[in-house]
Amino acid sequence: MKLYSIKKVGIVGVGFMAGSLALALKESFSNISISGYARSKESYLKLKKLRILDKIERDLSKVVKDADMVILAMPVGAIVDYLKPLSGLLKKGAIVLDLGSSKRLISNAAKKHLGKKAVFIGCHPLCGSEKSGPGSSCKDLYKDSICLITADATDPGIKVVKKLWQGVGSKVVFINPDFHDKVLSSVSHFPHVISFILTYLVPENYHRFASGSFKDLTRISGSSAYVWADIFLSNKDNLLKDAEAFIRALRGFTDTLKKGDRERIVKFIKKVNYKNSKISKL
Amino acid sequence: MKLYSIKKVGIVGVGFMAGSLALALKESFSNISISGYARSKESYLKLKKLRILDKIERDLSKVVKDADMVILAMPVGAIVDYLKPLSGLLKKGAIVLDLGSSKRLISNAAKKHLGKKAVFIGCHPLCGSEKSGPGSSCKDLYKDSICLITADATDPGIKVVKKLWQGVGSKVVFINPDFHDKVLSSVSHFPHVISFILTYLVPENYHRFASGSFKDLTRISGSSAYVWADIFLSNKDNLLKDAEAFIRALRGFTDTLKKGDRERIVKFIKKVNYKNSKISKL
Numbered sequence: 001m002k003l004y005s006i007k008k009v010g011i012v013g014v015g016f017m018a019g020s021l022a023l024a025l026k027e028s029f030s031n032i033s034i035s036g037y038a039r040s041k042e043s044y045l046k047l048k049k050l051r052i053l054d055k056i057e058r059d060l061s062k063v064v065k066d067a068d069m070v071i072l073a074m075p076v077g078a079i080v081d082y083l084k085p086l087s088g089l090l091k092k093g094a095i096v097l098d099l100g101s102s103k104r105l106i107s108n109a110a111k112k113h114l115g116k117k118a119v120f121i122g123c124h125p126l127c128g129s130e131k132s133g134p135g136s137s138c139k140d141l142y143k144d145s146i147c148l149i150t151a152d153a154t155d156p157g158i159k160v161v162k163k164l165w166q167g168v169g170s171k172v173v174f175i176n177p178d179f180h181d182k183v184l185s186s187v188s189h190f191p192h193v194i195s196f197i198l199t200y201l202v203p204e205n206y207h208r209f210a211s212g213s214f215k216d217l218t219r220i221s222g223s224s225a226y227v228w229a230d231i232f233l234s235n236k237d238n239l240l241k242d243a244e245a246f247i248r249a250l251r252g253f254t255d256t257l258k259k260g261d262r263e264r265i266v267k268f269i270k271k272v273n274y275k276n277s278k279i280s281k282l
Numbered sequence: 283m284k285l286y287s288i289k290k291v292g293i294v295g296v297g298f299m300a301g302s303l304a305l306a307l308k309e310s311f312s313n314i315s316i317s318g319y320a321r322s323k324e325s326y327l328k329l330k331k332l333r334i335l336d337k338i339e340r341d342l343s344k345v346v347k348d349a350d351m352v353i354l355a356m357p358v359g360a361i362v363d364y365l366k367p368l369s370g371l372l373k374k375g376a377i378v379l380d381l382g383s384s385k386r387l388i389s390n391a392a393k394k395h396l397g398k399k400a401v402f403i404g405c406h407p408l409c410g411s412e413k414s415g416p417g418s419s420c421k422d423l424y425k426d427s428i429c430l431i432t433a434d435a436t437d438p439g440i441k442v443v444k445k446l447w448q449g450v451g452s453k454v455v456f457i458n459p460d461f462h463d464k465v466l467s468s469v470s471h472f473p474h475v476i477s478f479i480l481t482y483l484v485p486e487n488y489h490r491f492a493s494g495s496f497k498d499l500t501r502i503s504g505s506s507a508y509v510w511a512d513i514f515l516s517n518k519d520n521l522l523k524d525a526e527a528f529i530r531a532l533r534g535f536t537d538t539l540k541k542g543d544r545e546r547i548v549k550f551i552k553k554v555n556y557k558n559s560k561i562s563k564l
Contacts, residue, residue, distance in 0.1 A: 077544075126491065126492075126493040127493060127494075128493065128494075128495075129494075145493070146490075146491070146493075148491065173490075173491075175491075183488045183491045184491065186483070186484050186485075186488050187484060187488050187489075187491055187492040187493075187495075187496045188492070188493060188495055188496060191480060191495050191496055191499045192495065193532070193535060194476055194480065194499065195495075195499065196535075196550070196551055196554045197528060197531045197532055197535065198473060198476065198528075199554045199557050199558050199561065200531060200550070200553070200554050200557070201468070201524075201527055201528065201531055202468050202469060203468075204557065204560060206465045206468055206469050207469075207560060207561055207564060208428075208455075208564070209408065209428070209430065209455075209457075209465045209466065209469055210408075210469040210470070210561070210564065211408040211409060211410065211427075211428075211469075211470060212409075212410075212411075213410075213469075213470055213473050213474065213477075213501075213502045214469045214470060214473055214561070215561065215564070216498045216499065216501055216502065217473045217476065217477065217498065217499055217502075218558060218561050219495075219498055219562075220495045220498065220499075221554050221555070221557075221558040221561075222555055222558040222559065222562060223551075223555075224551075224555075225547075225548045225549075225551035225552045225555060226548060228547075228551055229544050229547040229548045229551060230544075232539055232547060233539070233542060233544055233547070236539055236540070236542075239536075239539065240536055240539065240540065242483075243532055243535075243536045245483055246479060246480075246483065246532070247529055247532060247533075249479045249482060249483055250475070250479055250525055250528070250529060251529075253475060253478075253479060253525075254521075254522055254525045257514055257515070257518055257521060257522065258518070258522065260515060260518075262359075262511050262512075262515055265507075265510075265511040265514060265515070266507045266508060266511045267507075268478070268482070269478055269505075269506075269507035269510055269511060270507045271482070272478045272481045272482050272503050273503070273504055273505075273506075273507060275481050275482065275486065275503075276481050276500060276503040276504040277504065278486060278489060279481065279489055279492070279496070279497065279500050279503075280501075280504060282489060282490070282492065282497065
């Protein structure tokens with residue numbers, strides 16, 4: 001299967017997500033050559049050794065200038081920072097997509113810096129992991145996952161990007177950038193804050209008494225500091241609202257607990273159980 | 283293998299935990315007969331049909347009076363409530379153990395009501411689940427798990443109870459009831475509060491955008507309302523302290539976020555990553 005006229009793909013930010021995507025693209029599409037940018041000598045040597053990509057370049061322009069499609073897979077802040085220098089290097093009409101976990105900032109920066117020089121399409125594949133680094137790449141990462149696309153189904157370039165994600169096994173859902181960031185704050189970004197804080201607070205000598213519940217809640221606290229600092233900062237307003245709502249609800253719970261109001265606690269948990277049953281079915 | 287001189291075991295509160303324990307005991311020990319108490323006609327018929335136990339009785343005294351060992355597997359509040367009426371029914375020298383998830387209240391009530399009429403040993407197997415009901419019973423539930431025992435290794439009856447847990451595959455750890463409740467608040471009870479509140483707050487129409495992290499953090503919000511209301515109420519003081527510490531830490535995080543202090547957020551997450559790496563190895 002071919003990805004329409006896309007032949008050359010350039011990747012900036014070859015970590016776990018992009019490495020996995022490169023493997024999946026090579027498996028799903030024929031006639032595609034993928035090159036990647038290595039910022040340091042060290043990562044150049046590492047990527048050479050891993051043999052995930054067809055070409056590794058230490059010169060950004062070599063990765064970008066002939067590419068029909070450029071994939072940006074750095075932390076959110078870096079994506080925003082690279083959009084300006086990239087705009088001068090891109091082939092006219094190239095499709096640019098990113099894999100960032102927050103979309104409003106990136107979407108605004110792309111509008112500002114790329115304008116009509118390229119077709120920008122924001123993507124957020126919902127299959128992150130606490131893993132990081134290209135060495136962990138896994139060609140099945142995107143299978144049976146959802147990819148959120150912050151564009152309209154009729155935008156130019158959508159056909160190609162949709163086929164790309166469907167080709168690697170993702171279901172595509174369209175969403176606007178503001179709503180994306182609000183929802184993702186609630187179902188992912190703020191849960192990460194919770195997990196980081198829980199791990200931070202529990203003394204190490206308690207770990208041996210932990211069972212499955214603690215491991216479940218702290219698993220994602222192994223997630224990359226650079227990636228998540230950027231996500232948090234780029235989605236600050238929504239996160240602050242979610243944090244306030246959480247504190248309010250927690251205070252409500254502790255007030256009920258102080259009063260010893262068993263009936264109300266049971267009622268609350270039953271309501272939650274019902275909601276949980278819908279999540280379990282996802 | 284025999285469980286020393288234990289031949290008759292009586293269970294009060296035949297749900298998922300006790301049902302699983304009964305299956306495991308029958309598999310690991312010979313010459314043991316297990317009977318269970320059914321409070322309602324409905325649960326009597328259900329238990330009869332499930333054939334997990336050798337005998338089901340609707341009369342509590344029949345389950346208890348000849349038993350060499352009585353296992354209490356109700357929610358914490360019910361265990362405390364049953365200790366007084368039980369004390370008049372028990373065979374002299376019977377071993378009584380419970381599976382409650384908080385230990386201080388139960389331990390105090392046992393001292394008060396059983397005194398020297400029976401040998402009470404508080405147990406907390408760390409392998410709960412969001413499952414409930416005897417129909418979900420699983421004979422391997424206790425394999426490779428830890429069972430906390432709130433007694434001294436030299437107390438009478440310990441030899442038997444230790445062999446019981448080791449026989450079903452658990453590692454036994456001795457701990458005092460107060461420290462148990464403090465630790466368990468941090469690694470289990472408060473994480474359940476967090477999970478309940480998170481599920482409560484996130485709107486249902488956001489669920490479709492949730493990935494693994496949200497499912498991890500909300501899995502235990504399916505846990506039984508009656509069981510957990512009792513655990514929360516019986517471990518109120520520790521929970522209130524954990525909630526305050528959590529709110530303080532969350533406020534610290536949001537202050538840093540408001541300031542946009544990226545460096546400090548990165549440093550915080552890196553510290554957490556390090557701690558998480560120790561949990562992952564558990």
